[in-house]
Amino acid sequence: MTSLSPRLQAVVERVLPGQPVADIGTDHGALACALIREDRVPRAIAVDVATGPVGRAQDAVHRAGLGARISVRLGDGLGPLGPGEVGTVVLCGMGGATIIRILEAGRDKLGAVARLVLSPHTAAPALRRSLVAWGWTDVDGCLVEDRGHVYSVAAWERGSARWSEADYRWGRHVRARPDPLLAAQLERERVRLGAAHAAAQSGREPGDPEVEALALALGQLDRELVRLGCYSSSSSATRGAQLNSPSRSSEGVAVDSGLVE
């Protein structure tokens, strides 16, 4: 029996116990197998859009002897789900834009779904904005380090809450409690964004929209670092200037790319 990665374990812990679950984009099927093996849910539906992963998931389910409780289905997004079949939908290990598209296309399948457990690899802020616009709010969330990457994992239910711009950018629940992973991630983001800002500034007119957007994003990042106690507000300008130095390496940055990419 293979043990789950820390990322998938964080997903498992956020699935509603006692209700059937759908794992969309299941690939290896490990999540569905773990949920059933641990008896957290009565049944699981493992969906993938590609035949290779469906075959892999079928093999995993067969090897684990869990065929009676896990249905592996080929199809796009929520398409293979019947109405009211599951209480939790999991979408993890995909880009945020793909998750948005799947949820939008499958709105008619979400009626009886009480919880979404989501872990996007990219575009987490855009995903958060879409979910809030559709009437969902996060009820739990965390950052997880897994093989050198930091991932966000969050559970969403229907409801509303106050969302600040910083909440959209880094995650409401993640920001609500001290997390060394968040501080470390923001420090790295500060270096990348500072270098991108410095590079964009050279040869541009004052007021250039891209430079302005990067400056705005940097200001928000500095305020967040101060809020987390990473540096004082008086030192942030100096530190910002140091981090903006063009001699620092730049991996390129998209302002709205979010924390966990």
Ligand SMILES: C[S@@+](CC[C@H](N)C(=O)[O-])C[C@H]1O[C@@H](n2cnc3c(N)ncnc32)[C@H](O)[C@@H]1O
């Ligand atoms: C990187 S794997 C992630 C596997 C697993 N969820 C995890 O987090 O470890 C992404 C999987 O999503 C599947 N996928 C991508 N788009 C999909 C869609 N629209 N509907 C269903 N599955 C999809 C891919 O075929 C692939 O197997």
